[in-house]
Amino acid sequence: MPTDTADPRYDYALRPPRLPQPVDESLASAPIDLDVRLEMYRKLHLLRQWSKRAHDLFLQNLVKGTTHLSLGQEAVAAAFSSAMRPDDYTFATYRGHAHSLSRGMDPGEALAELLGRKNGVLGGKGGSMHLTDVTRGMMGSYAIIGAHLCIANGAAWSAQMRGTGQVAVCFFGDGTTNIGAFHEALNMAKIWNLPVVFVCENNLYMEYTPIDLVTAVPRPAADRAPAYGLEPIVVDGNDPDAVYLVAREAIERARRGEGPSLIEAQTYRHGGHSRADPGKYRPQSEVEAWKARDPIPMYHDRLLKLGTPEATLTGIERQVAEVVDAATEFAKNGPEPGLEDLLVNVWADGGAEWRN
Amino acid sequence: MPTDTADPRYDYALRPPRLPQPVDESLASAPIDLDVRLEMYRKLHLLRQWSKRAHDLFLQNLVKGTTHLSLGQEAVAAAFSSAMRPDDYTFATYRGHAHSLSRGMDPGEALAELLGRKNGVLGGKGGSMHLTDVTRGMMGSYAIIGAHLCIANGAAWSAQMRGTGQVAVCFFGDGTTNIGAFHEALNMAKIWNLPVVFVCENNLYMEYTPIDLVTAVPRPAADRAPAYGLEPIVVDGNDPDAVYLVAREAIERARRGEGPSLIEAQTYRHGGHSRADPGKYRPQSEVEAWKARDPIPMYHDRLLKLGTPEATLTGIERQVAEVVDAATEFAKNGPEPGLEDLLVNVWADGGAEWRN
């Protein structure tokens, strides 16, 4: 069978582009406090600059292993974390840096973890795909698709039993909607009326395969919601205000005891799936259209239009840059973990003994 | 916490009964050949009498292990098998006797398998939960919930590749709709446009737990169909004609290359989940109402009304009784398998060697 190189079945970049929706300008007047907006703006920048720094360090061969950046997808993490209570729970995937930082993980400890250093948030044991900071409600980044949706249910169930009003928010990708655990988790969340919010960041691709090629419905999360007695909720994942409104609503619903939600946030990653991936399976026009919908300049403009002085925004950016520089130094100066760390923390007694 | 014995959360038999729908009398005039109808009638009787015999043999302590009877649910198997081509594929669960016999498995070999005899259809190796007869398209009975939906896809995919027009029909229970493999299988069937028909026999209970207590939607299969781009299809699973019409339609659709279907057949098991279960978690009024909707007397009446002589029906019943008696003798007279059978057929070379 001769290859027709112009056949989209052989080269997914030849498929028709899937373009972003235009910005909903009316969101400028949404009832969101300026504080919250500025905080979201700060987070957008932190996530962006930190991730770029991680990428630079990778190019310097200081980040071993793999990394999965959220460049372009920052609005989801920035907005959700801003709508959460400090004691709420976050569950994320390997693409969890943005969610970790948004919940307040120390940027230096996070970067040190990517560098495999002893001062990393996991002491170097977990690595890029497993960032966790329980003290900040960041209950983990999970690297095998599906499991953490079920685990998030458990945290929500626990909150329900303890009567704390905590909510669990669980992030995952479009590709994750096709794995069995997704189905089991959504069903259980509904029947137990759990305070959990499932957030699908639909960036149109699993690793290198377009999601629509492998999914029976056009909207991988939203079109599944009714199968669990839930409303389909779709939001522009590149607009922090849009995401914030939806997040606040879903989280408060959950907190009031009205059960779970499933939200599909439509977004796009600017780069490849992981550090090894140039992302060439995507139509160039699609990549460009989505880059033109970058949440950061858009939000910058909106804040200006809302009357924020340019200097305020520049100040935030500069402050973030300092934080990221300091984080970089912290990470680079961290020592490598050694033999004294290897056999530590398999068990709750701190050790690794499996026999006497 | 003191037990309020009248609390339906402690005793499911106290929950409101879920009653069957009335017979749709208009089905009498459905365009179904009399031959087909009589064949379905024969199968209803075969499945009923054979299963009762299996139960008797269990009471005589001749059936070891477990058995899962389909008493009350026979119409689904009788009708589907009658709408299938001989080379179509059946995949069933541990509750697979009815489907096996309907596809033509020898009743004696099937019974001998339950008795753990060498002349059993699996030589005694598989047992009651795994009846398989590849020569008759009965591709297996699967005892762990979920897997066989994915396997049925594979058989359908194979038929598609080989261009044979074969269709795979996969039966499972209501409880099975909540396991991950269900979700993965349905999605893949749709995106690959596979010639597979998924049939949920909704008998309202998993083992001892009512399905509505653990399912996010009222109709466990039908309300999930749209999540896979499929039509919700519900059928009276106690009416052979109703099932036959739906089965024929779905199977022919699949054969024409128009892809998968998901059908929810509403039915009820007269007995417990398995041989150990008296089924006391069900409201008595519910059990009675469904027993009053037994497919066999209903179909007997319909055939009479359609002009079939009583003698024809009695003849069929008598002939089936002879078959079941002969099967019983065959099974009881079978020898027990021995050492010469133990290490046979792990591998395709016939043996069990894992080392030299």
Place this chain on the structure above:
Amino acid sequence: MAELSYREAVAYGIAQEMRRDPRLVMLGEDIAAAGGVFKTTVGLLEEFGPDRVRDTPISEQAIIGAAMGAAMTGIPVIAELMFSDFIAVTWDMIANEIAKTRYMTNGQVTLPLVIRTANGGGVRFGAQHSQSVENWCMMIPGLKVVAPATPTDVVGLMAASVRDPDPVIFFEHKALMATSEEIPDGEIVDTLGTARIRREGTDLTIAALAAMVPRALEAAEMLAADGISAEVIDVRSLVPLDTRTILQSVAKTGRFYTVEENPRVLGWGAELVSIVSHEAFWDLDGPCVRITTPHIPLPAASSLEDLAIPSVQKIYETVKRTIGGAP
């Protein structure tokens, strides 16, 4: 002292712990209103109510995931998997998440959870409902693994498992459900990681687990009648593993046998033999011998299942044949 069956001991042990720790919850399929398909959770719903004893859908990943999520946020959990074969359906959750999370997070996450499951054969349920899969769990770093052989051990090891801050896989043996014994009054709490010498002997050491323990003991009686003195050790806890008790015994007897219900390859006995044959090498007077089910899926027919699983006779004969040094 009360006479309790192994089956009853499960609920007895759980109830002891649920009374002690009001946070402790349970979930699983058909465990609440029905009292479990093996009737091992009878009475718990009545005593502790539907918030603490929960029936679930057939969603093993969701069940075990919920257990993990609850445990990591401060609620100790007992989850039931109806048959141990179904561990496979949620293996990712157990082997990749539960076992590894503490280490990966460098100790941030603690998982006080117990997964109980009905293990083993002898009841003619066939290859998908009769497996002995304790080796699946034993080989995963981060899981503790327990398999009691007696009602008293069920209660005591259940308490130890529930109180342990690490995840424990608790194997209840189907073939032992109906066995019973007198159990002590009052709270019963045992210790993980301790084997128990069930019978003292001087000529050989037999390590056995769960349903193989009574068989090994019976075979030991037969051997005694022939003048061969077998020490029988109930391993009880595969992780942590009480190698000390075993190595001391082998130092005394000079010969080591395992009786394993699992199919041969990489049964728990393989690890034990690799330890004994290394660390007790100079103590050994002859080869270590493993008595196991052949390396086959377990057949359903009574006659075949009985041929497959190590019988008293097979244990007896194997020891007799090999104790002199023959292979």
Place this chain on the structure above:
Amino acid sequence: MAELSYREAVAYGIAQEMRRDPRLVMLGEDIAAAGGVFKTTVGLLEEFGPDRVRDTPISEQAIIGAAMGAAMTGIPVIAELMFSDFIAVTWDMIANEIAKTRYMTNGQVTLPLVIRTANGGGVRFGAQHSQSVENWCMMIPGLKVVAPATPTDVVGLMAASVRDPDPVIFFEHKALMATSEEIPDGEIVDTLGTARIRREGTDLTIAALAAMVPRALEAAEMLAADGISAEVIDVRSLVPLDTRTILQSVAKTGRFYTVEENPRVLGWGAELVSIVSHEAFWDLDGPCVRITTPHIPLPAASSLEDLAIPSVQKIYETVKRTIGGAP
């Protein structure tokens, strides 16, 4: 003769078989258009087309189930699981269905399928993407298990696996992907169940697998410099297991070592040691010694991962320390 990397050898071997058998199909995540995340399937879509080389959703149960269903109805299949850790997500399909169906149906069902997967560590992917899980599969009756160490073996064992009528789990090692060698011209077909002596020696036998083979060989060179002659056996095929080659070697050398990448407990070496210490008991001049990763989840940091997985130095030192008889 062409120089081929291990990575390229995978596609080369598959292509050889897909040309030979027009029924043979492949499926997996990102294997077609992208050529696989490890670039092990590059060019196959182009040569064999989208009907025979299929991208799938992230649905490992559906993938392996589809492979089984196709195989049982006459279509041989190669399915990819991107990382061997993901075997856990579809473990039920592999351990309970694929492995057991032939036996349960008394031979009615034949399953000509190969599950390929990227196994092992050394690439700093952390505990959920670096496991050596060949022991998971080895312990299940009904699965054949292969783990090649060289490009030529990749091609030859791939052919053997595809042509074998039984299910084969084929472990490709991540850390070996970039290694390369000249491979023979023409069709390459190897034999399952055959170990290979990679280096002859007289003082001790080292059994190693996959990425541990080059390390064992290097350690053997260092030992040779010290006057210790190590025989190095590449086990290659865990099921069927070539015990003959190993036992013959031990009969010659009198000492047995394993080098296992897996965490210690119930690594494949445990089974080998249990065989050797039984059947070669009288040949042994000292204890069998297993050199393994400690029994921990694999850490991500380079420094920790390097400390965890057996290194050349560790192999060398362990042999040096123990060959005289010390524990």
